[in-house]
Amino acid sequence: MPKLIDLTGHKFGKWYVLEYAGDSMWSCRCECGTMLKINGAALRSGKRKHCNRCKNKAQRSRxxxxxxxxxxxxxxxxxxxxxxxxxxxxxxxxxxxxxxxxxxxxxxxxxxxxxSKRISKHNMSSTQFYKIWANLKKRGNICREWRDNFKNFYKDTCKDYVVGKHIIPIDKKEEMDVANYKWSTGFLQPGKIHITINGITMSKAEWARYYGISRQGFDYRLKNGLVDNVKG
Incomplete structure (x- = not known):
């Protein structure tokens, strides 16, 4: 029979070990005052770090x-x-x-x-222009004036919009706004394959990151028609 390791006076997580309780169990007190008998191996391995009360408190506070x-x-x-x-x-x-x-x-x-009323007043929620705005918001890198209000986006960009074009930033390092956008029918970067979905154009790698999947996963979706409104 292995020699008993005395845990008295030690602290494991929030547990203070008070005394040996027999049968490999130790009487412990949590920082919150809860008393419990705990298996010594569970204490040493870190499986028991605190009582359920403290565990629930930590989960709630996160x-x-x-x-x-x-x-x-x-x-x-x-x-x-x-x-x-x-x-x-x-x-x-x-x-x-x-x-x-x-x-x-x-x-x-x-x-x-x-x-909701403010957005619905423009009566454009079923248009391609609105879909471009909605997808642009998901991409994230746009100014607050456009992100929070479709009318602002429409007013600033409609004058040079042509059906079939997609919107891209002039400087990709900066957020897209009235001074940093253009409508384009060409590729963003020569030599790379770009895909237009709902009026937003990005490389395959960027779309993969957007959907939270691998490049191969995006290619599979594209090949099997699992992505809507695609223009290659």
């Missing part, structure tokens, strides 16, 4: 301070609910964490109605 859409998470309220502040109107509301993580709730109901 969302605090994060931003989901226009919600800023202030604090944990109750099971599954967090107090959040809408960054548009600065009002506070309780929001289910599942709705935050899935993107079902991005702002308060008042702001959702307000900004």
């Amino acid at each position: 969302h605090i301070g994060k931003i989901y859409g226009n919600w800023f998470v202030l604090k944990y309220e109750s099971i599954g609910k967090y107090l959040c502040r809408c960054n548009r109107c600065k009002k506070e509301h309780s929001v289910l964490i599942g709705n935050l993580l899935r993107g079902n709730s991005k702002q308060c109901n008042a702001c959702h109605k307000k900004y």
